[in-house]
Amino acid sequence: xxxxLTIKQVESxxxxxxxMEVPDAAAPGLHLxxxxxxxxxxxxxxxxRPDLKPRKFTIGRFPDYSLAEAREEAMELARSxxxxxxxxxxxxxxKARALDKGDTVSAQLDEFLKNYVRKNGKPNTIAQYEQxxxxxxxxxxxxxxxxxxxxxxxxDLLDALVDRGVTTHANRVFSSTRKFFNWLVEKDRLxxxxxxxxKAPVKEKGRERILSGDEIRWLxxxxxxxxxxxxxxxxxxxxxxxxxxxxxxxxxxxxxxxEAPHILLPPERTKNGLEHMVPLTRTIAxxxxxxxxxxxxxxxxxSSPDRDLIFRLKPTSGWTKLKARLDARMLYYxxxxxxxxxxxxxxxxxxxxxxxxxxxxxxxRMAKLKVEPHIIEALLNHITGKVSGVARVYNRYEYFDExxxxxxxxxxxxxxxxxxxxFDVEEKDGGADDRAA
Numbered sequence: 452x453x454x455x456l457t458i459k460q461v462e463s464x465x466x467x468x469x470x471m472e473v474p475d476a477a478a479p480g481l482h483l484x485x486x487x488x489x490x491x492x493x494x495x496x497x498x499x500r501p502d503l504k505p506r507k508f509t510i511g512r513f514p515d516y517s518l519a520e521a522r523e524e525a526m527e528l529a530r531s532x533x534x535x536x537x538x539x540x541x542x543x544x545x546k547a548r549a550l551d552k553g554d555t556v557s558a559q560l561d562e563f564l565k566n567y568v569r570k571n572g573k574p575n576t577i578a579q580y581e582q583x584x585x586x587x588x589x590x591x592x593x594x595x596x597x598x599x600x601x602x603x604x605x606x607d608l609l610d611a612l613v614d615r616g617v618t619t620h621a622n623r624v625f626s627s628t629r630k631f632f633n634w635l636v637e638k639d640r641l642x643x644x645x646x647x648x649x650k651a652p653v654k655e656k657g658r659e660r661i662l663s664g665d666e667i668r669w670l671x672x673x674x675x676x677x678x679x680x681x682x683x684x685x686x687x688x689x690x691x692x693x694x695x696x697x698x699x700x701x702x703x704x705x706x707x708x709x710e711a712p713h714i715l716l717p718p719e720r721t722k723n724g725l726e727h728m729v730p731l732t733r734t735i736a737x738x739x740x741x742x743x744x745x746x747x748x749x750x751x752x753x754s755s756p757d758r759d760l761i762f763r764l765k766p767t768s769g770w771t772k773l774k775a776r777l778d779a780r781m782l783y784y785x786x787x788x789x790x791x792x793x794x795x796x797x798x799x800x801x802x803x804x805x806x807x808x809x810x811x812x813x814x815x816r817m818a819k820l821k822v823e824p825h826i827i828e829a830l831l832n833h834i835t836g837k838v839s840g841v842a843r844v845y846n847r848y849e850y851f852d853e854x855x856x857x858x859x860x861x862x863x864x865x866x867x868x869x870x871x872x873x874f875d876v877e878e879k880d881g882g883a884d885d886r887a888a
Contacts, residue, residue, distance in 0.1 A: 458518050481525035493521040495528045499537055508538045515648030542642035557593035560584055563631050573719060575695045583627040602645045609652045621652040660808040661815050664868055671869035673780035680773045682742035683762040689735050689862055691813035691830055694806045698764035727832040730855035732862045813861055822857040830854050
């Protein structure tokens with residue numbers, strides 16, 4: 452007699468000298484298989500017609516497949532049987548197809564990029580997929596048949612990345628790998644994904660890093676050499692926009708000659724797919740002008756695909772190296788201040804930060820400067836639910852004046868804190884930050 456299994460029962464069920472199958476009443480056809488060795492797995496038993504022999508479809512091992520996942524899979528298989536298909540036969544045929552000469556991982560990755568990623572993704576997403584595929588997935592499995600990749604292969608790839616210490620990158624690799632194999636399953640090129648039942652390598656915590664007043668000052672000093680990356684970083688800090696929205700800024704997106712100078716980001720360049728207007732403050736406009744002047748003095752070939760890029764930056768082109776150079780400059784100024792103050796410069800360190808932390812820093816500081824939360828949300832281009840649908844798409848001037856005022860408050864703080872008598876500034880509790888506010 453079948454009864455509804457619980458996760459506690461599944462975990463505690465002990466093996467016996469003979470193989471056992473325990474049916475689950477919550478998902479007809481689903482059985483928990485317990486081997487004498489103690490290995491547990493899930494199987495789906497079915498008949499295509501009452502007069503035909505019963506068939507078995509192995510879903511996968513426990514705990515790779517949880518009880519909930521096994522039930523979901525069994526219900527999907529039952530629906531497939533009711534439609535007249537034979538899951539076991541389909542798997543057999545899919546495995547045979549996977550052994551065809553053209554079905555290498557590399558060949559399918561090419562098609563995945565062409566027919567899914569580049570057709571559906573935004574430029575930043577496309578670049579991220581391409582980077583992960585070319586750096587990790589293709590080198591690992593490119594010459595192998597898609598049907599030969601197992602769950603163990605996926606786990607080994609991710610474990611190697613975790614061992615290298617690139618845990619966040621490991622999560623991104625897992626996400627791209629899972630999407631690739633799910634796409635193969637959807638296209639009926641594989642019977643099941645080897646990523647099924649595999650968990651993300653690490654549980655990520657939301658970042659909370661906000662640059663201190665000292666760090667903002669060191670950053671400003673470190674970006675005074677007047678190259679394109681310096682201008683880009685300063686505008687990222689002052690505008691609170693995303694890395695590639697500014698790094699990938701195009702000439703046609705700058706509207707600086709009308710009564711309300713601004714950057715206008717089209718839907719295909721924003722994370723939420725909504726057009727976004729960013730007011731140009733005095734300093735942002737100056738930094739943009741300097742960047743465009745620099746580019747005019749160092750022109751690219753007219754045939755270059757990057758000729759309209761203000762900062763000549765792409766999602767994966769050189770950010771890491773440029774950021775490392777910026778970190779070194781910041782540390783130089785931090786040590787210089789320590790030496791001036793009679794402290795040991797060799798003891799000075801700057802905790803790790805990312806380019807995205809500039810956006811969080813600006814938003815947090817604007818809140819301290821008494822900018823209303825909904826104005827900060829509008830600046831960040833977050834969907835708040837206040838305006839939606841057609842009205843949200845066409846109301847490009849929503850809060851324009853308020854957003855400009857917020858950015859001007861933030862700009863005044865940065866300029867006061869960073870461009871005043873720099874080496875006379877001493878930040879203490881209730882010091883420079885609070886005085887500027």
